[in-house]
Each structure stands twice: as structure tokens, then as C-alpha cells.
Amino acid sequence: MRFRHTQQAQQRGIAIIYQEFNLLPDRTVSQNVFLGREPHRGPLADRRGMDQATAEILRDLDADAAIRPGVLVGDLSVAQQQTVEIAKALSLNARVLVMDEPTAALSTTEAERLFDQVRRLQERGLAILYISHRLKEIFELSGRITVLKDGSKVDTISAEDATPGSLVRMMVGRDLDHYYPPRAEDVGEVRLRVRGGVTDVLKDVSIELKAGEVLGIAGLQGSGRTELARAIFGAEPFDEGKVELGGREVRIRSPRQAIQNRIGFVTEDRKAEGLIPVRSVRENGRLGLRALGSRARRERGLTGQELVEELTRAVELRARSLEQEVRFLSGGNQQKVVLTKWLAVKPEILLFDEPTRGIDVGAKAGIHELIRKLARQGMAVLMISSELPEVIGMSDRIIVLRNGEIAGELPAGSSESDIMFLATGEGDVGEPVGQETEGS
Numbered sequence: 001m002r003f004r005h006t007q008q009a010q011q012r013g014i015a016i017i018y019q020e021f022n023l024l025p026d027r028t029v030s031q032n033v034f035l036g037r038e039p040h041r042g043p044l045a046d047r048r049g050m051d052q053a054t055a056e057i058l059r060d061l062d063a064d065a066a067i068r069p070g071v072l073v074g075d076l077s078v079a080q081q082q083t084v085e086i087a088k089a090l091s092l093n094a095r096v097l098v099m100d101e102p103t104a105a106l107s108t109t110e111a112e113r114l115f116d117q118v119r120r121l122q123e124r125g126l127a128i129l130y131i132s133h134r135l136k137e138i139f140e141l142s143g144r145i146t147v148l149k150d151g152s153k154v155d156t157i158s159a160e161d162a163t164p165g166s167l168v169r170m171m172v173g174r175d176l177d178h179y180y181p182p183r184a185e186d187v188g189e190v191r192l193r194v195r196g197g198v199t200d201v202l203k204d205v206s207i208e209l210k211a212g213e214v215l216g217i218a219g220l221q222g223s224g225r226t227e228l229a230r231a232i233f234g235a236e237p238f239d240e241g242k243v244e245l246g247g248r249e250v251r252i253r254s255p256r257q258a259i260q261n262r263i264g265f266v267t268e269d270r271k272a273e274g275l276i277p278v279r280s281v282r283e284n285g286r287l288g289l290r291a292l293g294s295r296a297r298r299e300r301g302l303t304g305q306e307l308v309e310e311l312t313r314a315v316e317l318r319a320r321s322l323e324q325e326v327r328f329l330s331g332g333n334q335q336k337v338v339l340t341k342w343l344a345v346k347p348e349i350l351l352f353d354e355p356t357r358g359i360d361v362g363a364k365a366g367i368h369e370l371i372r373k374l375a376r377q378g379m380a381v382l383m384i385s386s387e388l389p390e391v392i393g394m395s396d397r398i399i400v401l402r403n404g405e406i407a408g409e410l411p412a413g414s415s416e417s418d419i420m421f422l423a424t425g426e427g428d429v430g431e432p433v434g435q436e437t438e439g440s
Helices: 006-011 029-033 047-060 078-091 108-123 135-141 164-172 225-233 255-260 270-274 281-285 294-299 307-314 331-343 361-376 388-394 416-424
Strands: 014-017 096-100 127-131 144-149 152-158 190-198 205-210 214-219 240-245 248-250 263-266 349-353 380-384 397-402 405-411
Touching: 006 014, 014 078, 029 047, 029 078, 047 078, 078 108, 108 127, 108 135, 127 135, 135 164, 144 164, 152 164, 164 361, 190 225, 190 380, 205 214, 205 380, 205 405, 214 225, 214 361, 214 388, 214 416, 225 255, 225 263, 225 349, 225 380, 255 263, 263 331, 270 331, 281 307, 281 331, 307 331, 331 361, 361 380, 361 388, 388 416, 397 416, 405 416
Parallel strands: 014 096, 096 127, 214 380, 214 397, 263 349, 349 380
Antiparallel strands: 144 152, 190 205, 190 240, 240 248, 397 405
16 A cells, blocks of 8 residues: 555554644544544534544543543543543544554553553454553563664564563664663762752752762652752742752742753753744754843853854754754754753753653663763753663662652662662662663
8 A cells, every 4th residue: 555645544544643642632532533524413513423432432442431522631631631542543443553652651550551451452453553662561562573773674573582682782782781871980069959848749858969970869750859850940949948059058939040050950841841842953952041141141151153053063963954943853852952952051950850751762872871971071960760770770879759758868779679669668678789771
């Protein structure tokens, strides 16, 4: 077959669920499921028929209790919106379903529910092409695995014959043992100190971040990881407590003040909070500079027009030109544009929240190298990640949060089980063991 447009593919039974959902938040679930092909009764859309058909599909997905056909999609959680996308695909009588990074924005529990739905679809006879950067779920769901690199097929192998190490070698060209760059050999003085930080979520949090180190922040969803970074950055300021920069007490009540105090923040949602997707690489690279004001830019020597161009070379950005709109870049290159934006203001402290979310293994390795390079140059780095191998592989120290409080601190090379014991409050923390990277 040769398809000349998407409608032809849909008519032949091919449906796709994109990483970025194609849903209208101000329309109901059933209106989204039948968008553009609404059944009619006379001159009007058959709303009752759409609701009944949608309810039947949701029952097949065992989601009818949680999702009603008449509710607005904008009122649903991300996981429920993912289910609506699946329902939309099934309404097309799909025989082949393509799923692109379906768990990118889901928690572990939500991802498990999605896996159950995928298995149910397999049992119904659907052929599923499942695209993911997360090796664990690839092994959990796949019968065969195809690895692509730089637009070319490397190989297709049986899942039974593959290992995480063999897949990483195909993707990045080196072993898991060398997946993460070497840690810091020595660190400098304390650059950031938080004493007794309190917000609606955080309770009496005290941390120190030193120049030249990568401090990993781990914890379960809702433990306060992101809230800690946002409080330091002034996006959701501390209600109580003290913040010191280089031993000097400061009050940071807004992101602008944080930037002026040489703090940058790579947020977990780069498209909503880190970039303007319809603007060029050059314009996005200069966003942080605008917050400084002309006087501060002159004081830091940041007036040169060639600054962004120089930094994009430093982060090895791949784009057609600096005038290319950011939305057309890959996830990894979009993340490099975010980094360019912050490096342009010459920060001394850089906060990373899920720095490699939604990007491929090769791009992850590039981001890891950049983070470690910045630390070697003396920058103080705080890194939040849901991926325990990443926390273990990148951190010089690890702080674990639980229910808004610090559950404990672990040294570099601690095990996943040590982190989970602190994150859940169950069991005892054992002696630190060697670096665990399997499944990364």
C-alpha cells in the first residue's frame, strides 16, 4: 500500500496515538472520539448515539467507571486523556495501532493501567507498534524489538534474545557500564543553602548545594520534588524558611529575581514552561536575557548578538538554522535550546526537573554529558528525576523526599532499593552497593 494522506491510512485500519495528544479540551469525550465523523440524525449530530458508542468502547477498555462520555476532556487527568485517545483509535475499527511514547507523562501506577489496556488490545487481535525510550516497558510488552538510529534501522531482534545492554549498545554505540559520565572528584563551597523551607507541600526542608556537584533529588510522585525546585526558583516561593546564596541571605519571590541571582530552572514540561514552540531557536535562546534587563546584561557582558550561536554550538544543537521554529526540533534538541536559554544568562546554580523526559537514549547521553560538564566547570546542579538509574548514575549525593519532608540522604552509588526504602518509608536502608544502570 502507498498512503497519500492520513485518511487513507485510517480507512485501511491504521490508527496512531501521538505523544502530544490530539484532543479538544473544551469538547466532551464522545465529541473527541467521533471528531470530524459525527453520526447524524437528520441535519443534527447524533449526540446520544455518540455517547452510547463511546460508552461501549470505554467498557471494553474497563474505563467506563472512571470516564463518562459527556464529561469535558479538559477535566480529565493525563492518564484518562490517554484512554480517550485509545478509544478514538478503536472507534476507527483499527487493526494496526501505533503508540508513540504513551507513558511519557504518566506515573508508574498510571503506566501499569495502560499496559493492561495494551495487553487487552493484543488479545483482541490488534497489531501494536509501540514506540518508547523506556527499556523496561519495551521488554514488558514486546515480542520483537526494532532499533532505529539516525533515521536508519539498526536491527530487529526477538525480545527473548535481547538485553538492556545489547539495546543500548545498538542505540548509543557503547556499553551500559559507560552510559553515565564520571562523577565529580572534588566539589567547592556551598553555593545554595535552604534552611527550614516550608510551602503548602514542603515541611521544614533544609538542603545544601555545592559548587561543582550534581545533587540528585529522588522520591515518589507527589513527594515534593518539583515543589522544591519551584520554591527555590521563586515560581511558588517558600512561605517560611531562609535561602542563602554564597552565604548571603536572599528573598526570592519570583523567577525574575531568581534569574537575577544567577539561578536557572529547566522545568519538566519544556513545551508549556520552557519554550515558545512557534518562535525560532534564536528567540528562545534569548528569553532568559530579557529577564535581566539591559544594565544587568551589560554588567555580565551578555550584549553580543553572537552569544546564542556560540552556545548552540557548545550544546551541539542540531537544527537547520537558528531561525528554525523550535516546535520542529526533536525532543532532545528542544531540551538543548532550553539549556541554551539558561546558559546565556551565565547562571551559577542550575535546577533540572526531569532533564531527559521524552527524549531518546542517545540524546539522553548527550544531556548527561552536558550536565556533568557544567558541574566540572563549577556550576552547582540540582537534578530531579523519576528514573532511579539516572539519579544513581548522575548524582554525587542523593536526597530522598517523602510526603514533603527529607526522608534521608544517600551517597553516590547507592542502590535503587536504598532509595525506594527511604521514598516509601518501608524496610531498612542497607549498605550502598555498586552503581545500578540496568534498564536505563
